[in-house]
Amino acid sequence: MSNTEIARKVVILGSGPAGLTAAIYASRAQLEPIVIEGPQPGGQLTITTDVENYPGFASGIMGPELMNQFRAQAERFGTEFLNTWIDKVDLSQRPFTLYGKASQDSEEITTVIKAETLIISTGASAKWLSIPGEEPVPEGLGGNGVSACATCDGFFFRGKPVVIVGGGDTAMEEAMFLTRFASKVTLMHRREEFRASKIMQERVLNHEKIDIMWNTEVREILGTKEEGVTGVKIFNNKSNEESIFPTNGVFIAIGHKPNTELFAGVLDMDEVGYLKTEGRTMKTNVEGVFACGDAQDSYYRQAITAAGSGCMAAIDAERFLVEHTEAEKVTATNW
Numbered sequence: 592m593s594n595t596e597i598a599r600k601v602v603i604l605g606s607g608p609a610g611l612t613a614a615i616y617a618s619r620a621q622l623e624p625i626v627i628e629g630p631q632p633g634g635q636l637t638i639t640t641d642v643e644n645y646p647g648f649a650s651g652i653m654g655p656e657l658m659n660q661f662r663a664q665a666e667r668f669g670t671e672f673l674n675t676w677i678d679k680v681d682l683s684q685r686p687f688t689l690y691g692k693a694s695q696d697s698e699e700i701t702t703v704i705k706a707e708t709l710i711i712s713t714g715a716s717a718k719w720l721s722i723p724g725e726e727p728v729p730e731g732l733g734g735n736g737v738s739a740c741a742t743c744d745g746f747f748f749r750g751k752p753v754v755i756v757g758g759g760d761t762a763m764e765e766a767m768f769l770t771r772f773a774s775k776v777t778l779m780h781r782r783e784e785f786r787a788s789k790i791m792q793e794r795v796l797n798h799e800k801i802d803i804m805w806n807t808e809v810r811e812i813l814g815t816k817e818e819g820v821t822g823v824k825i826f827n828n829k830s831n832e833e834s835i836f837p838t839n840g841v842f843i844a845i846g847h848k849p850n851t852e853l854f855a856g857v858l859d860m861d862e863v864g865y866l867k868t869e870g871r872t873m874k875t876n877v878e879g880v881f882a883c884g885d886a887q888d889s890y891y892r893q894a895i896t897a898a899g900s901g902c903m904a905a906i907d908a909e910r911f912l913v914e915h916t917e918a919e920k921v922t923a924t925n926w
Contacts, residue, residue, distance in 0.1 A: 594702060597625065597673070598686065599704070600707045603627065604710065604711050605850075606628040606629060608661065608894045609714070609885070609898060609904070611626070611898075612905070613712060613905040617670075619668050622908070625671040625672070625704070627677060628675075629676075633662070641747065642654050642743075644894075654734075675702050680709075682857050686705040687709050688706075689709075691703070691704065708908040714886055714897075716848050717739035717843065719739070720756065724811055724820075725843070731812070736819035736840050736841065737820060737842075737843070745773070747840075748769070748839060751840060753777070754823055754841050758786050758787060759787050762844035763785070767798065769842065770798060778801055779825065780805060806828050807827055807828075822837045851866055858880065861889070865888070866887045872903065873900060873904035881908055883904040884900055
């Protein structure tokens, strides 16, 4: 079977807030971008329920609907979309080459994409416990009482008891944030000591609204679609006792993993895998390749900041293309 070959000035990997904002800006600049949607079209907001902190929606908006509006706006200006699994990339020369398969499990390359510029907005995935009840709705309670982002969802638990799972700085920060809303925050950690920084530990250990449960593993999240979360099944790995702990919310705070494995050894990354960019720009260490959103931002990880960085990446790509087109014209004339 012959491969489908596609060539574009701008190719965008990822279709969350960063990727779709980049698409809006690139398509309005008449760069005719194509968005590779990836395994989760729309990104993490598609498994979020109410979004109340995105500007412009006074009454809030459902996560999937917000991403539908992003996509419709990008389509309005001519953005194309392609659903394929990118198996490998060649960034050794421009145009860059991306190789796509029908699915992650497929072995056959079905699509070859040539890109004058590449915008990487592949996002980051929250690390989960892989336990029953954690799955996104409707299969589980993810987005209906289970979250990996206190900043995003803490408001919905005003006056309610919540559980947070983790032992690093992220868990400490999330726990402190949740004290603004929850009636009680119970921090469950599978070990006898935290790995978080000392100052963060002190803040948590001294906070009157935070209880600590050491040597505690969350085995299952309990509840119903109608009621949301009602409790968690926990296991004390020191006493070997199992019990039910009532709660109305569960926040998993065991870290995030950027979806950047595809670029390991080629693009500069930090020790976790977040792509490094140059100064205030979205430029990577490879000319013509730009990174934005949660694949690049390990600090804020919000929809609005991802969208802003997507805008920046598209503008950077546009300027790069203009500069290189002019340079190529000068070279051709001199020759």
